[in-house]
Amino acid sequence: MTEPIFALKDIKTLVNRNTPNESMILKGINLDIQAGDFITIIGTNGAGKSTLFNVISGSLLPDSGTIYYKGKNITNLTAEKRSRFLSRVFQDPKLGTAPRMTVSENLLLAARRGERRRLIPRGLKLHREEFAALAATMHNGLEKRLDTFTENLSGGQRQALSFLMATIKRPDILLLDEHTAALDPNTSAHLMAATNNRITQDHLTALMITHHLEDALRYGNRLLVLDNGKIIHDFKGAAKTDLTLSDLRKLI
């Protein structure tokens, strides 16, 4: 087997350290992610799924354990530095975009993910056509709203924009935390289809948290079940293909 692009070794995280309320959230997570994996993650509320993403993205440092990216130990690398190879779509549409900046300004910021921001004109006009074409791939009218402040977009448009922002510059790892959960069933299905297209066409390595078991089954090549801070099931390849909805229902 090839070297994993990203690996977690025995990751543990505590909250309320040194207080009577101290408790362990992640209780020893081991995970090897191969380049090109599209991993869906399910688990009950409070299982630790978002916490796992926080550890992967660097916004939460683990209390013990090691994190490797392409074989390098990056356990203590800051979230800002990890953004060079990693991007993320949040569950809350408000978190992913700058509300008082326009759609195209947001895309431009995202296109420089992880790069040094220089003291040179931003060059928004040079990118307009490219942004319009990109926005049109979401089929929700976003391309007509390039100069709209994102606070005035619908939730669905905002999540679609967040997704575009996360992928406009190819990430080595893409984290999707229930990114369609806040949307109506129709919009959610559209964004999910667009997500799958982009991930498969560009061979992205992605992890997707969802409470939608059908989505977890339909998409991706690997499925993890998280419970109480541990990975209790890990279905890969054929094992995942053979999985049925009723199997899954029994597991969580």
Place this chain on the structure above:
Amino acid sequence: MNLLTSAIGQGLLWSLLGLGLYLSFRILNITDMTVEGSFPLGGAVAVTLITNGVNPLLASLAAFSAGLLAGFITGILTTKGKIPSLLAGILTMTAIYSVNLRIMGKSNISLLGYRTLFSANFLRKLPDYFDSVVVGLIAVFLITVCLIFFLNTEFGQAFIATGDNPTMAKSFGILTDRMTILGLMLSNGLVALCGSLISQNNGYADISMGTGTIVIALASIIIGEVAFGELTLSQRLVAVSLGSIIYRILLLGVLQLGLSTNDLNLISSIVLTICMLLPRLNELVHLREPLFRSLKND
């Protein structure tokens, strides 16, 4: 006429304060009390240097640098030290009071007999009060142009995003702590520069000249927003200066009614309070909607 010219000149000079605070208050979403210290700091540094024979332009630049330093301290306290920004600002502001006394050595220094930025030859030929209009216009023009350029660079956009949505900014690799520190530095640098210009224009620096600065700065920002409504960011910067001029003309009107300059802080607070209450009044009586959009979005 003279009074109106004077009000416009004052409005232009004081608008640097509004522009400085705009960076922290509107862009970074921080209410930065440091300005109450950095404003008199600018005055103290410039006046002390001028009375020691330093060129007024250099003295003004030194005042700007002193403001950068004040902003740096608040920035470090709030980002690296995780002290809430309001408290960090109050700490720095309080400390600067003593620093200002140290710099000046007494509570008031006069510039009588010294050359200032306002004693340039071409300014002396102008009619009364036009010197402050001209100096104010030059300063406001230069600084507004620089700010508009800055905010439209890659770096400036990252700075705006930091204030708008820090979570998102971090996730795209923007060093939000560094942006916050730099923003507070620039903001307080402008405020100190404003303090140095006002001192030179008044002909003295006084230890208590900082009282009420934040209210004056907020007044020019908010009057500009109430008067001009939805604008692009660049237009908003211009609106701050116009707001500052409107504010000075309002003050002039109130003083004409017979109130004295001792009442200034009371008047400033009332003007600002009215402006801040307008959105709420608007909800109650349904005034023109677009006029108040910019205020409600907070």
